[in-house]
Amino acid sequence: MELKRYQKTTLETLEQFLKELHKAGLKYAFMGITEKPYRAEAFGEVPFVCIKIPTGGGKTLVGCHAVEKVMSGALQNKLDRGIVLWFTPSEAIKTQTLKKFKDRKDPHRRVLDEAFDNSVKIFSNEEALSIRKADVADNLCIVVASLEAFRKEKSLQNKYKVYQENGALLDHFEHIEEPDFLERDSEGTVINSLANVVRLSNPLVVIDEGHKTATKLSIDFLKDLNPSFIVEYTATPRDNSNILVEIHASELKDEQMVKIPIVLESAAQWQNALTRGIEKRIELEKDAKKIKGEYIRPIALLQAQPKNKDGNTITVEHIKEFLIERKIPTEQIAIKTSEKNELEGVDLFSRSSDIRYIITVNALAEGWDCSFAYVLVSVANLGSKIAVEQIIGRIIRLPYAKKKANEDFNRSYVFASARNFNEAAEQIISGLESNGYSRSDIIGADKKDTSYELEAKKAILDTLKVPMMALDGDQLTFEDLVGSDFELSKQDYKFEFQIHYDNDGRAIIDIKNEDEWMRGKQMFLKLNYSDKNFTKNELVQWLDKKLRFPLLEKSDKVGFLDKAIDYQLKSHTLSELSVNRYVLADRLSEVINGILEEYAKERFDSLLQKKKITTEPFDAFPATITLKQAIPQEFNRNYYEKTDKLNREELEFVQRLDLDTLSNIKYWVRSREKIDPFYIQGWKRGKFYPDFVAVTKKGNIIALEWKGADRVSNEDTAYKVKIGEIWSNLGGNKLHFFLVHTGNVEEVLKEIKEL
Incomplete structure (x- = not known):
């Protein structure tokens, strides 16, 4: 999967x-x-x-x-x-x-x-x-x-x-x-x-x-x-x-996993809440028949109250009677309570199933899921012990984990019996929070045309396509740099390897004293006979399985491992290597990654020198994005209506970027790692996503990477600066890169002002 x-x-x-x-x-x-x-x-x-x-x-x-x-x-x-x-x-x-x-x-x-x-x-x-x-x-x-x-x-x-x-x-x-x-x-x-x-x-x-x-x-x-x-x-x-x-919940929505926002409607009388829920389910089923290529049979979950001695609660039986009075066929109704389970052995996803209404109290609270459940009606008093919050998580999942063209099928619907909307909303929000969601994930039925609070549309008419590293007209990838001609088995297989455990599984090298957890937990291996008696071929095959490098051919990787083990056998016994195979796998992973990156660096430099690596625009920033946590602040020049949560230092920086004093800035955007389309590909496997992109009125594009004071001078930052500057140099004075930190904000803003 x-x-x-x-x-x-x-x-x-x-x-x-x-x-x-x-x-x-x-x-x-x-x-x-x-x-x-x-x-x-x-x-x-x-x-x-x-x-x-x-x-x-x-x-x-x-x-x-x-x-x-x-x-x-x-x-x-x-x-x-x-x-x-x-x-x-x-x-x-x-x-x-x-x-x-x-x-x-x-x-x-x-x-x-x-x-x-x-x-x-x-x-x-x-x-x-x-x-x-x-x-x-x-x-x-x-x-x-x-x-x-x-x-x-x-x-x-x-x-x-x-x-x-x-x-x-x-x-x-x-x-x-x-x-x-x-x-x-x-x-x-x-x-x-x-x-x-x-x-x-x-x-x-x-x-x-x-x-x-x-x-x-x-x-x-x-x-x-x-x-x-x-x-x-x-x-x-x-x-x-x-x-x-x-x-965050918005990430699940972005990946088409859940039906949010939840549309909430309240009614003072339970009969009205139930009637509206039935009407909504019928309306959804009519529209579901128009969906091509997918079968959806919308189901309503109806939450009754538990019986009490006074007999004054709206029980499962009351709701079933109400449905039958509304001419709902009995084969469309199922009861799922702690005493009665009419869902036993029923495949609710089957086209042959008639079930459209499931009546429960709280038996669906855990361990039950059916993505066809679109409507939840609660006739329970919202202040009661068995409240809607306990089963709200059951209607969240999106059928087939795939967004629907009809927006009504990307939402869930709750009809609650309450004195007013605010009373219902507070209880629903409590239920959402207990399932990892928030008040941002709920809208009133009277505002059903309102967009999801965590969705942000473009605030600027321009289409933003930031030029990216390219090779032969396509986006540059790490796999391009390694290429199809690379052969691991022809690379240097010699490396130092320290035995960590002796043949009885006892640790024989010092682990840092201050790291008590490591010392205490990894001093002894629980060995069995086979651990000490791997054949060389078994060890190589085991390492092949553990070391996952999809861009390498299996036979090529095995050829390298075979040579590497032969070399290690000159100074260690096969039994020692078998006992230490996990430590050996870690060391080999480092060695192979090092070889790949060194080879990719040589190819990158060569292609750069031959002017084969260029910058070209590819994908545009989307018209609408889903935020993890919107910040409650409006900006003058943000590319979107809202922006995702920033840490304090980043927020202070974009506030400066947004000020009228930088009158040359047309707009800026927060570029989200592994989500938005812009990144800089260098010779390392990982892609580099700068934190912000700004565009000036002269058409200059500026990539900005913010770093906390403790990370300004580390190896990762040095690499990002290097490839950021290469990207900038390839842009013909139209692309610019800046590493920004608390010590150079004024200097960077001064340079940006001239672009």
């Missing part, structure tokens, strides 16, 4: 964090990427990071990819084996997750199998009560459990199976040193429990809906399981979460 852009960005950020973790340690790695302090109060030196993705953003798929990143990065010493504890917030989501993970045809399972050579075993917490020692020793064992299976007060733990003595697990505890962190009974004997098996494995912990672990009890029980790394995924992070990546 092709990942969406925001999902790729999430994984790239995680990967960068894991690399920095090795180099700089936990606190500096986190601060270097987020520019925020790392909060270690909960888990000390155990990495604990949060990925914020709104409901409908594919958190589980990102989580599967992240398991591979963490295991091959921070937890290399586990050699792709051991236990991953995957916590879900409820039994419903646990069942849904297990279904995905156990189906080898499911995209989630395929990601895991591909990453771990099919050596993956999936267990529920109940099934893990009989997990074998060999399972853990030879596979990556993912144990999917609801939080409640493990989250118990110390005094109550002995009543629950995961903490109880279990003879089936005896072999895990034979011939071990019995470390202090294992739970013991009143006589001091180690308990042969699943919880202790988990502790022995020093697991990677993945938490779905991590905000549900906010209590001290949750923190304590997680810490008690002896985790090696914790990743939480949530739409609504807790106050003390270490947010490594924050994805």
Whole structure:
């Protein structure tokens, strides 16, 4: 399954964090990427990071990819084996997750199998009560459990199976040193429990809906399981979460994942709210029949109130009677409550399904999704315990993850029973926020023609096409520079490699003393027989799989690896290389990237000298953009009506750029990394996206890169300045590049004023 852009960005950020973790340690790695302090109060030196993705953003798929990143990065010493504890917030989501993970045809399972050579075993917490020692020793064992299976007060733990003595697990505890962190009974004997098996494995912990672990009890029980790394995924992070990546709802809309904005209409009488919801669903179905190439049968979710002793609530039965009175056929109505489930075994996406109305109370709150659900009607009193916010996330997903030509099908519709619109809006906003959305994602039905608040149209008539590096009339790419004639197997395969672990898996080189996490967690490998006895061919094939370079032919890459291993065998044994294969893979990745970039640099310089590299305009900045977070400020010369959030220093700079004192500036635009069309391609793999572009009345185009004071003089900045200046020189006095920082703003603005 092709990942969406925001999902790729999430994984790239995680990967960068894991690399920095090795180099700089936990606190500096986190601060270097987020520019925020790392909060270690909960888990000390155990990495604990949060990925914020709104409901409908594919958190589980990102989580599967992240398991591979963490295991091959921070937890290399586990050699792709051991236990991953995957916590879900409820039994419903646990069942849904297990279904995905156990189906080898499911995209989630395929990601895991591909990453771990099919050596993956999936267990529920109940099934893990009989997990074998060999399972853990030879596979990556993912144990999917609801939080409640493990989250118990110390005094109550002995009543629950995961903490109880279990003879089936005896072999895990034979011939071990019995470390202090294992739970013991009143006589001091180690308990042969699943919880202790988990502790022995020093697991990677993945938490779905991590905000549900906010209590001290949750923190304590997680810490008690002896985790090696914790990743939480949530739409609504807790106050003390270490947010490594924050994805905004508008990014999901931009990737055609969700139906926002949500159109809200309120009615004082529940019958009126229900009538309007029915009318809207019928209207949508008529229009759906005009859509070519896609089948959509709009569904309305109708939220009733729970029964009470007084009998004065609008129950499931009341709503069904109302529908039948409105001549809705009974085969179009299904009930889904904790007592009755008429959706069991029903494929709602099938053309043969008649279901158009689903009546529920709160049984759809978690673990249920159907992108055909367009309308939500809540007859519940908005102040009641069972409110619309609990199921609003169920109508968010966009069918087929593809934007529709008819804008009505890119939106969701909520009809609420409330005294007035403001009362309804506040409750809906609360529901949106609990799903990672905001008040920007809602509009009133009376303003349904209003554009989405986070969409910004062009404010300037000009079409902006910024010239980019070009080769033979096409955009220059890194692949162009490497070219089809490059052969890795003919490059220098000799490099120094230090053995990290001896043949018993003990670390034999010093790791920086101040980095306690690295020293503590990577001192020992859990080896099995095969780890020490790879054949040369097996080692080469393993390295080939781990080292992913899509632009290289497999046979060419294998030829290079073969020579590289032969060279290393002159100073190391095959067993040493086998034991150290993860460290060796990292070193080879550095070597191959270095070779590619050096070759690309030579080709770049040669093509530049021959005047083969030019600058040409290609794609235009779009007429409408979707912002992550609009800033509440209007500008005189912004290319768009609104601009995306800027940090304080960037904002101060563009405010100066926007002033009348720079009367030569026609307009400027914030150029968003990996989203907008302008970038500068040099000889390194990554594209360089300058932060801003300004256009003067004389037709000069200015690329501006803002850098914080701590990053002005690093290697990455030096490279960007170099290729920025090359781009500028190719522009024939019409292209200009400036690196801007707090120390040179006046100087840069003075130069811009003359262009």
